[in-house]
Amino acid sequence: MPDRIATTVDGRSLTLTHLDKVWWPETGYTKGQALDYYAKVAPVLLPHVAGRAATFIRFPDGVDGGTRFYGKHVPPGAPDWVSTIEVTGRDESRRQVDVDSLAALMWAANLAAIEIHVPQWSSDPDGHDRLVLDLDPGPGAGMTQCREVALQARDLLAADGLTCLAKTSGSKGLHLYAAIEPTPERDIVAYAKALAVRLETEHPDLVVHKMAKSLRADHVFVDWSQNSSAKTTAAPYTLRAQSTPTVSTPVGWDEIDSDAELSFGPDDVLARVERDGDLLAPLLKKKTTGRLP
Template identity: 55%
Template sequence: MTPITLVEGRRIALSNLDKVIYPETGFTKGEVLHYYATVADALLPHIADRPMSFLRYPDGPGGQLFFTKNPPPGAPAWVSTTPVPRSEDPGARQVVVGDLPALMWAANLVVEFHVPQWRAGRPAIADRLVLDLDPGAPATVVECCAAARWLRERLAADGLRAYAKTSGSKGLHLSVPLEPTPSGEVSAYAKRLAQEAERELPDLVVHRMAKALRPGKVFVDHSQNAAAKTTAAPYTLRARARPLVSAPVAWPEVDACRAPADLAFLADEVVTRLARDGDLFAPLADPAHAGRLP
């Protein structure tokens, strides 16, 4: 029998709690749900007003993975959705995970959480800029940190403050809180920034995705600022061999990174970090910290 759990007055059927999702560490689905319940207060402000896309991996990262923007079949009527403009589907809607019951319902599907840089009701008006720093082997997150330090200073010169988080995979994400700005303008600025980084750091950075250009370098992916694109949310678990999290990090940690293990955080480590440091990404959800594009 599937256990029914009451979360803030909502009935949620939680299934297969003993199922191992991350075989390398034995991390179970029940532990996935417990992790999300524990970090909910930090996670929800970063996703609560944004149309949600899910990367589902119900049988673990070694099983079938599928990315969906449409509300999953069987979504409860109390799970909110919002209209999302799509040329191929004018009536499209996506889930908005705005509270703990919706978060636990979604986590029960075993998903990565991905959101755009804009909020529901204001499509293509971004309040964040994001740069995804993706290392091409043999480069690692160590090289990403070097690129991130340059980008931090360059953004600061334009009056913008960057916040860093691990991708939960191999790289690093930089996020910048913005006053609401059309996504096209943010995309153009981010592309110029990536091109400038490549000119200034030609042995370290590339701004184009072509695989032939990327060995040993950091691809500064600016494309996720496009209105139709999404980025892994802060605190989401990733579909990797271990229960790694896209975890906010402090700049001194970026400065001190000397090995990939220095910036790889498992779910239980993120819970400990949150208890110690609070939400390092909190300024991104505070309009008082929003900068303006030059």
């Protein structure tokens, strides 16, 4: 394969480079294969990230290369056609990339942005439109325990009038989402924390709501803090920098409430989308948007 390929994506000129470079040495999965995955999954990925300030985790030498960049700012040399969002934080104002098109996605992936993370707000950092719970198993726990916690959390959210959807983290755990009407950060953080505390109170042998590693053995940490405006979560359909190429993959409740395998690679995900469409599509529809009690 040529070292450089000049192409046009959505009318934008791009030069894709080093497509034969191996990004996942354990499997031989290359940069070119990763870009091909992103191009094919874009129709379902883009609606979940467009309009949200993207954070990229870049691995120029692949997942085992030792070089890793965690970037919120727009990378130097970004084309002027790349959309950006101005974010005002507690200590600074900055511009971040808005991955709102296939061209922007391919440009970012070509910069070795293996992972794309986004916040739970779009236009307003104090107007969150998603609730998220990150179920992270500690030592001695695993996906089996995450499934149990997910089902319990789904029922608590349903009792509050919120529709819960799920995806794998692409690593060890699960991410739970609910679409909500625009809600101030303090309110969504307080609600998410209270929900995590309730899960721990009702299932003390299974759940912890504090991050301390000393508490997490044989438990699932329900990370409610990702609802902070300053934090981000791995986007639906993003690749993850694990030892093998995995994807943060939407899953159905029938899969969670079973012993079905919940680890998916890029080819698995493309086949699932072809068969089932986007299982997180309801997250984008107003009819499933709830209001915090």
